[in-house]
Amino acid sequence: MRKYSAVLFDLDGTILENEDVYGKAFAAVFNKHKIPPLDSEYPHTPGIGMEANWKALKEKYDELRDVSVVQLVHETQGEYHDRMRDVVIRPGFFEFHQALIDEGVVVALATSNDWWLVEDELDDLDLHRYFETITTGEEVYERKPAPDIFILTARKIHAEPEECIVVEDSPAGVKAGKEAGMKVVVIRNSHNDKDDFSNADLVVEGFYDLNPQVLDSLC
Template identity: 35%
Template sequence: MIKAVIFDMDGLLFDTELLYSEGLIYSASKCGIDMSIEETYHVIGKTTEDAREFYAEYYKDNPKIDGRILVDEQIKYVENILKTVGSKKKPFVDEVLQFLKDNDYKIGLASSGRISDIYNNLEKHGLEHFFDAIASGEEVELGKPNPDVFLLAARKLNIEPKNCLVLEDSLNGVIGANRAGMKSIMIPDLIEPNEIVLSMVEFVGQNLADVILFLKKK
């Protein structure tokens, strides 16, 4: 029985994944590196520290660029835009959150993002009051695709993992939810699901309105 719904943030609640990709491409260009958007997909759903480690290894033989500094510059780029222009909500965010509240589901958020970015996004859109618990990648030792941040969210909600439904846009997020023993639905953003992910999810939706239809049938 589903008692709680746990949301990812970037790419699911807010249209920010492309912004993070743009930040990497911009930062790489300052070092004379022509990074493709596909090269930014490697770290979707990962924590900042995991992204630093990935690109440090990815560019270890390239003297032009330090992968850890690349990610630090990306974060500065993104934070500047989020604090000035702000993020854009994805379709049906308000509707699905209100539906969950009206039907007495617990609502959690499990994001690889930093705590400051999570609250900045939620507060700018007036959404913080919907969430009963928030878990950040900064609070756990291992980020997605490990289950730690999802299990932390479940503990904060006081709900068993088997009674949690995770909403994700990333492959790493779906795998992490599966490892946590939770059901999941994928709403793809930049990356389409592969065969492994398709075997894990309840279904792949077009947008968050599909989640409402799914839960109404339960």
């Protein structure tokens, strides 16, 4: 008998190839506030959401001292929204999703971003129907790397943590999944190739490396 009953997916960088788009959105806001060009392609920390990113960045840059986190988040959301045409679904997701459904596995989404932005992404890419439930950052007290979002998602689908497998792409997401008491699979991408995922249960290069039987081996 299968020991897991649900797979909880992260969205950005996991299902969607969009961290480059986020990087450009953050960079555009930096430019707007006259902050010198950044050395890093990714001025943000993937996986923790815009609010947590800007709280940390405000402490680092004096130019942002008088700008509220709310304003910075709003500006970044707008810049990202303007670039959503560049967001694509990662190869192999639909095949993996269908394989899970064929085996009776519940598929859910757990993302740190706010609903209004997630809704636009899901609408544009016709992804709503692929998830039994969707949990977004404003539904929980603490976003990733806290485990709250995965714990809440499991409750929504009436699954115990040990019955859930998380699919992630960021250290924050891995930490959240493990602290929730779940197995965690990491999918490599263009922005996380240097991250340490030694605490994950499995690291793969893409969705084509995954199927229900591979997940069986984790439980």
